[in-house]
Amino acid sequence: MNMYDLIMKKRNGGILSQAEIRYIVSGFTNGEIPDYQMSAFLMAVYFQKMNMEETVALTLAMADSGERLDLSAIEGIKVDKHSTGGVGDKTSLILGPMLASLGIPVAKMSGRGLGHTGGTIDKLESIEGFCTTLSGDRLIRQVNDIKIAIAGQTANLAPADKKIYELRNATGTVDNESLIASSIMSKKLASGADVIVLDVKTGSGAFMKTPEEAERLARCMVSIGDMAGRKTYAVITDMNEPLGNTVGNALEVQEAIAVLQGKGEARLTEVTMELASYMLIGGGGAATPEEAKRMLRETIDNGTALDKLAEWVNAQGGNPQWIYHPECFPKAKWEEAVYPAETGYLTACRTSEVGMASYLLGGGRQKKGDTIDPTVGIRLLKHLGDAVSADEPFAYLYGNDRQKLEEAKQRFIQAYTITQRPMRPSPVIQTVIAPQ
Numbered sequence: 468m469n470m471y472d473l474i475m476k477k478r479n480g481g482i483l484s485q486a487e488i489r490y491i492v493s494g495f496t497n498g499e500i501p502d503y504q505m506s507a508f509l510m511a512v513y514f515q516k517m518n519m520e521e522t523v524a525l526t527l528a529m530a531d532s533g534e535r536l537d538l539s540a541i542e543g544i545k546v547d548k549h550s551t552g553g554v555g556d557k558t559s560l561i562l563g564p565m566l567a568s569l570g571i572p573v574a575k576m577s578g579r580g581l582g583h584t585g586g587t588i589d590k591l592e593s594i595e596g597f598c599t600t601l602s603g604d605r606l607i608r609q610v611n612d613i614k615i616a617i618a619g620q621t622a623n624l625a626p627a628d629k630k631i632y633e634l635r636n637a638t639g640t641v642d643n644e645s646l647i648a649s650s651i652m653s654k655k656l657a658s659g660a661d662v663i664v665l666d667v668k669t670g671s672g673a674f675m676k677t678p679e680e681a682e683r684l685a686r687c688m689v690s691i692g693d694m695a696g697r698k699t700y701a702v703i704t705d706m707n708e709p710l711g712n713t714v715g716n717a718l719e720v721q722e723a724i725a726v727l728q729g730k731g732e733a734r735l736t737e738v739t740m741e742l743a744s745y746m747l748i749g750g751g752g753a754a755t756p757e758e759a760k761r762m763l764r765e766t767i768d769n770g771t772a773l774d775k776l777a778e779w780v781n782a783q784g785g786n787p788q789w790i791y792h793p794e795c796f797p798k799a800k801w802e803e804a805v806y807p808a809e810t811g812y813l814t815a816c817r818t819s820e821v822g823m824a825s826y827l828l829g830g831g832r833q834k835k836g837d838t839i840d841p842t843v844g845i846r847l848l849k850h851l852g853d854a855v856s857a858d859e860p861f862a863y864l865y866g867n868d869r870q871k872l873e874e875a876k877q878r879f880i881q882a883y884t885i886t887q888r889p890m891r892p893s894p895v896i897q898t899v900i901a902p903q
C-alpha cells in the first residue's frame with residue numbers, strides 16, 4: 468500500500484477499504500505520511516466524499532489511534548454530550564449539574580475553543596482555581612463520588628483527530644460531513660460514555676448552514692454511535708443567533724448560574740432541557756421527555772442543581788462561593804452600550820460575526836496556546852424578532868482595551884439586519900433523532 472495510490476484512488480472517486488483507511492490514519496499519526504500528502508487526501512475526500520462504511524472506518528481508526536478511556540469503574544450508565552459548536556453555547560455547564568443531582572453519572576472530556584469563542588474548558592477556567600487537568604483515575608473517582616467531572620481532553624485521546632483537525636483547519640477541509648462526523652465521534656467513542664447526546668447546530672453560526680445539511684450530519688453520527696454500540700441521540704438546534712444572553716467566558720458561567728437559579732433565558736433553557744432530557748432517558752432515569760423535563764425542572768426549583776454545581780467546582784479546586792455570589796467574578800474595565808443602526812425589528816444575525824466581535828475583545832484564541840481574557844464579552848438585550856430603537860442600547864460589550872472595544876462594536880452592529888417588519892424566529896429545537 469502507498470499513500471500516492473490511495474490519494475489517486477479517492478481523487479478518482481474510488482471507495483477505500485477499512486485496511487486502506489487504517490493505513491492512512493496510522494501513517495499520518497506516526498509521522499510516516501507527510502502533511503502535504505494528507506492535505507491532498509483530505510481535499511480529495513472533501514470533493515469526492517466518503518460513504519458510510521468509509522466514514523465508520525475512519526472514525527474507528529481515529530478512535531483507536533490513542534488510548535480509549537475505560538469508564539467501567541464508574542457505577543451506572545455514563546452519559547456524555549457534544550455540541551458541533553456555536554456562539555454563546557454554555558449548556559454543558561447547566562445540564563451537567565442537573566443530571567448529576569439526579570444521580571446520573573456525567574463523565575466528560577471537553578476541548579478548548581479555537582476561533583471566536585472559548586470552549587467549555589475555557590469557560591470553567593474563568594472560575595478561580597478550577598482545575599481542568601484530571602488524570603483518568605481522578606476523573607473516575609470524582610464521578611463515583613459526586614457524579615460529575617469535566618476535564619480537558621488528554622493528548623492521547625484520539626491523537627489522529629487532533630493532528631488531522633489542525634491540518635483541516637489550515638487547508639479549507641473542515642466542513643465535510645464525513646470528516647466532521649468522524650472527528651466528533653472518534654473523540655466521543657474514545658471517551659468511553661455509554662450514552663452520547665449530540666447537539667447539532669444549524670444556521671448562520673454553525674458549520675451546517677441549513678437544517679437539511681444538519682440532519683444529514685446528525686443521522687450520520689447517530690448511525691456511527693449505534694454501530695459502535697453506544698446509545699446515541701441527536702438534537703438539531705437553531706444557531707441563527709447566539710444562544711442565551713451572553714457571549715464570553717466568565718459572562719457565560721454567570722449566565723449558567725442564573726439558569727440554575729431559575730432565571731434562564733427562554734431559548735437557552737429550552738435547548739438545555741431538551742438535551743438533558745435525552746441524557747436522562749438514555750441514563751435510565753426517566754421514560755419520556757415529559758417526565759425527564761419535570762424531574763430536571765425540579766432540580767432547579769429545589770436548588771439541588773445549583774448546590775451540585777458548587778460541589779463540582781469545589782471538587783475541581785475552584786472557589787464554590789463564586790457560584791452563590793457571582794459578583795465575585797472579575798469584571799472587564801469598560802462596559803460599552805451598543806445602539807442598533809436604526810429603529811425596527813431584528814430580523815437576521817450573522818452569528819459568527821457576533822462571535823468575531825467577542826474574539827476581537829480577547830474572548831477567543833487564534834491558535835493553540837493563545838491566552839483568553841475571561842472577563843470580556845457581550846451581553847445581549849434583544850433577540851431575533853424583537854423591536855429595537857436607535858435610542859436604546861440593544862447590547863453591552865465588555866472589554867479591557869478601548870480600541871478593541873470600538874472595533875468589536877462596529878463588527879457587532881453590522882452582524883444584525885434590521886427591517887421595518889416583524890418576523891418570527893425559527894424554533895430553537897428543530898428535530899430529534901433517537902437511536903434505532
Ligand code: URA
Binds near residue numbers: 551552641646647650
Ligand atoms: N468539532 C470537531 O470536533 N470536529 C470537527 O470536525 C468539527 C467540529
